[in-house]
Amino acid sequence: MSTDLAKTPIDTWHRNAGARMVPFAGxxxxxxxxxxxxxxxxxxxxxxxxxxxxMGRLRFDGEGSEEMLDFLLTRRVxxxxxxxxxxxxxxxxxxxxxxxxxxxxxETPSQQRYHLLVVNASNRQKIRSWxxxxxxxxxxxxxxxxxxxxAMIAVQGPLAIDVCKQLFRxxxxxxxxxxxxxxxxxxxxxxxxxxxYTGEDGFELICRAEDAPRIWENVMLAGRDNGFVxxxxxSRDTLRLEAGMPxxxxxxxxxIDPLSAGLGFACNLKDREFLGSDAIRQRANQPSGxxxxxxxxxxxxxAREGYPVLNLQGDSIGRVTSGSLSPTLNVPIAMAYVRxxxxxxxxxxxxVRGKLVSAAIVDLPFYRRSKN
Numbered sequence: 001m002s003t004d005l006a007k008t009p010i011d012t013w014h015r016n017a018g019a020r021m022v023p024f025a026g027x028x029x030x031x032x033x034x035x036x037x038x039x040x041x042x043x044x045x046x047x048x049x050x051x052x053x054x055m056g057r058l059r060f061d062g063e064g065s066e067e068m069l070d071f072l073l074t075r076r077v078x079x080x081x082x083x084x085x086x087x088x089x090x091x092x093x094x095x096x097x098x099x100x101x102x103x104x105x106x107e108t109p110s111q112q113r114y115h116l117l118v119v120n121a122s123n124r125q126k127i128r129s130w131x132x133x134x135x136x137x138x139x140x141x142x143x144x145x146x147x148x149x150x151a152m153i154a155v156q157g158p159l160a161i162d163v164c165k166q167l168f169r170x171x172x173x174x175x176x177x178x179x180x181x182x183x184x185x186x187x188x189x190x191x192x193x194x195x196x197y198t199g200e201d202g203f204e205l206i207c208r209a210e211d212a213p214r215i216w217e218n219v220m221l222a223g224r225d226n227g228f229v230x231x232x233x234x235s236r237d238t239l240r241l242e243a244g245m246p247x248x249x250x251x252x253x254x255x256i257d258p259l260s261a262g263l264g265f266a267c268n269l270k271d272r273e274f275l276g277s278d279a280i281r282q283r284a285n286q287p288s289g290x291x292x293x294x295x296x297x298x299x300x301x302x303a304r305e306g307y308p309v310l311n312l313q314g315d316s317i318g319r320v321t322s323g324s325l326s327p328t329l330n331v332p333i334a335m336a337y338v339r340x341x342x343x344x345x346x347x348x349x350x351x352v353r354g355k356l357v358s359a360a361i362v363d364l365p366f367y368r369r370s371k372n
Contacts (some may be wrong), residue, residue: 008053009212011152011330017102017230025121027054029233034140036234040327043198043339045240046227049219055152056124057206058117058131061142065115065199069103069140072131072275074258076268080105085178085193088266089258090119091276095283095311096254097124097261098130100246104180104193115333116191116206118152118335121247134275152211153205156239158369160202163223169190173221197236199243200369210244238324244294250305250321251292251335260337260372262292262364290318291343294366295334295359300325301352303334303359308351315340326366333366334359 007027008014014021019030027033028050032039042048060069067076075088082105102118119127128145133163135143155164161173168183172192176182177191180193191206207215237247246261257280258267267280297303303323311317319340326333338348349356 005302006054008051009209009215010053010153012173014230015053015212015214019230019232022231022233025054025124029054030230032232032234034244036232036238038130039229039231040235040238041201042227043230043235044328045158046229047155047160047163047202047223048198048229048235049121049223049229050154050156050214050231050233051151051216052154052204052236053151053209054121054142055147055149056117056119056121057146057152058119058126058128059144060115060117060147061112063140064138065141068134068141069115069117070272070274071137072278073103074104074135074267074274074276076272077103077105080112082107083179083181085180085195087178089252089263089368090130091258091274092254093276094277095276096255096257097248097252097258098254099176099248100252100263100266101125101127102193102195104191104366105171106180106182106191108182109189110266110272111132116146117128119304123248136179149209151207151209153207153212153216153219154196154202155205156196156198156200156202156226159201159223159226159360160200162227163202163228165221167218167222177201185218188215190215197243197245198239199367200239200363201244237322240321240325241324242326242328242334242367244335246292246335247322251337256290256337259283259287260290260292287340289340290337291340292321292364293336293338293343294362294364295320295348295350296325296362296366297323297334297350297357298301298331299357300332301357302332303350303352303357309336309338310349310351310356311342311345312347312349314349317348322341328367
């Protein structure tokens, strides 16, 4: 079996730009170009481009697509307006999260309608197998993996909308948050969705793999005088942490249910059944005892994943799932799972390499962008 890592369609550009490349979810990906902090701050103040082509893109065509996705996802898909995007999860029968996803309902210029599922890169093969396992129940659905023939680019930041106006056939600022449309950029077809994973406004673009380098360069050129930068996975992680967004493998996994993760808004339980719905209902009535919280540790030392969380009496009550120094707030921030009965207190403690550090429980997100 080959151990070669895959490359995104924009790989050559990254290398020419001096990116530090690292293995991630089977791909070679840029972790940063200049520094994580500089790229993070550019996204918060101007805009940044992220190559997220490693994310899985799965397409559903044909009669029964809505019913199949309603069966698989925690979020209701039937009745989605054309052009809408919804965040949801795919769970196993026990209510554990297999992945968190975005589902879009789109129409091509030839008026062909389909659903597109964007899944985490590390879970793509697992989710493909899960879908294929249930596909025989929906014989009229055509399922296809579009990941390798497409690319995905995120343009995020306060200047992203205004700069991108000049790049597409229609004005993408007309898109509301969590909506999408198919258009073109200089005759290259592109799905434009007003979504992101940074806490900033902006777009995610899906295009043909062969068109990706040109589209990436067009966006970089358009933003050159507005402080646009290329950004890697390092700043994408610190940005999403500030925004309080869960990351699969940290705040989500097959042992964590959506309610414990604080994602009940993405579980439409009323008047519908889906895989894992019975278990999630049961947990709603009998909580698992763990809750995701935000923590502000004192001092300057960040609390890293896996560090124990203790109450003020010194009892172990949970663990840190993500932690870093916040480039925007210039203080350590962390997310953790703690016992639900301790989540209403003001302060806890974190064992930071043998030293107990006081940490305040705070509401998520840590950072919220100002809205015009």
